[in-house]
Amino acid sequence: xxxxxxxxxxxxxxxxxxxxxxxxxxxxxxxxxxxxxxxxxxxxxxxxxxxxxxxxxxxxxxxxxxxxxxxxxxxxxxxxxxxxxxxxxxxxxxxxxxxxxxxxxxxxxxxxxxxxxxxxxxxxxxxxxxxx
Amino acid sequence: xxxxxxxxxxxxxxxxxxxxxxxxxxxxxxxxxxxxxxxxxxxxxxxxxxxxxxxxxxxxxxxxxxxxxxxxxxxxxxxxxxxxxxxxxxxxxxxxxxxxxxxxxxxxxxxxxxxxxxxxxxxxxxxxxxxx
DNA sequence: CTGAGTGCAAACAGTTTGCATTACT
DNA sequence: AGTAATGCAAACTGTTTGCACTCAG
Numbered sequence: 350x351x352x353x354x355x356x357x358x359x360x361x362x363x364x365x366x367x368x369x370x371x372x373x374x375x376x377x378x379x380x381x382x383x384x385x386x387x388x389x390x391x392x393x394x395x396x397x398x399x400x401x402x403x404x405x406x407x408x409x410x411x412x413x414x415x416x417x418x419x420x421x422x423x424x425x426x427x428x429x430x431x432x433x434x435x436x437x438x439x440x441x442x443x444x445x446x447x448x449x450x451x452x453x454x455x456x457x458x459x460x461x462x463x464x465x466x467x468x469x470x471x472x473x474x475x476x477x478x479x480x481x
Numbered sequence: 482x483x484x485x486x487x488x489x490x491x492x493x494x495x496x497x498x499x500x501x502x503x504x505x506x507x508x509x510x511x512x513x514x515x516x517x518x519x520x521x522x523x524x525x526x527x528x529x530x531x532x533x534x535x536x537x538x539x540x541x542x543x544x545x546x547x548x549x550x551x552x553x554x555x556x557x558x559x560x561x562x563x564x565x566x567x568x569x570x571x572x573x574x575x576x577x578x579x580x581x582x583x584x585x586x587x588x589x590x591x592x593x594x595x596x597x598x599x600x601x602x603x604x605x606x607x608x609x610x611x612x613x
Numbered sequence: 614c615t616g617a618g619t620g621c622a623a624a625c626a627g628t629t630t631g632c633a634t635t636a637c638t
Numbered sequence: 639a640g641t642a643a644t645g646c647a648a649a650c651t652g653t654t655t656g657c658a659c660t661c662a663g
Contacts, residue, residue, distance in 0.1 A: 367637055367642060388627075403645040408628065433594050444592065452584035457603065460576065462565050464605035471589065473596035499617060499662055520652080535620040540653065 375410040435475035507542040567607035
């Protein structure tokens with residue numbers, strides 16, 4: 350999963366979707382910016398690079414990728430991770446923890462849903478805010 | 482923590498906030514409807530009961546409760562729980578799992594943030610949707 | 614009595630949709 | 639050529655804010 354851009358584009362094509370310039374640009378930007386990106390951030394970055402893509406197309410592409418499960422568990426780099434957000438400054442950082450993943454897997458096998466994904470978010474004060 | 486309404490109202494008073502009718506109504510409704518309620522659902526229920534409360538007051542009350550940490554880890558019934566949402570029908574149900582909580586506690590003690598809360602959301606297909 | 618709190622309506626922010634136009638295949 | 643996909647702008651949904659009025663303390 351080192352080349353998510355190529356993978357995503359191949360999937361799109363395989364499903365009969367056209368590989369338009371705006372679509373590719375959004376996929377590429379998604380890979381550059383990482384997960385938990387807002388539509389506006391994508392638009393802004395594209396704008397900075399002289400590539401104008403309408404917000405509607407961004408939303409439509411994001412929905413498409415979501416439907417094809419191309420953005421579910423898989424971040425650009427392919428690793429699975431979660432978030433810690435600072436109550437004070439809003440800064441978001443990420444973490445991974447296999448102990449936690451195992452607890453979730455065990456739990457998933459016990460519930461009556463067919464679990465196919467999960468999110469964990471921790472809240473607290475970041476080191477920077479804490480030290481003032 | 483069996484009387485969350487009373488507790489919340491006492492806290493508000495203790496902090497110098499007035500116990501107005503709209504404020505009380507929102508707190509009461511929050512207790513009735515449980516967690517993960519939208520502002521609109523609160524407004525609708527109040528409307529059904531003949532109590533008209535402006536949306537602005539609802540948002541302001543929710544923010545107030547959040548600032549006082551009265552809605553953080555503590556649902557109306559006082560138990561801490563998480564959510565499973567169905568990818569297909571959107572239905573949300575809740576669960577608690579001490580194994581998971583322990584994993585999170587261990588993790589929290591290892592990171593450099595001062596963790597004071599967390600959310601976990603599982604995604605999947607609910608039994609009903611699965612069986613059709 | 615007096616200012617904290619309210620309701621209203623206008624302002625905002627984020628997302629969705631209809632439609633005429635563009636551009637892959 | 640034909641139609642999927644786009645951009646624009648208007649429509650929506652959800653949330654926030656300014657201000658004159660109200661009511662709890």
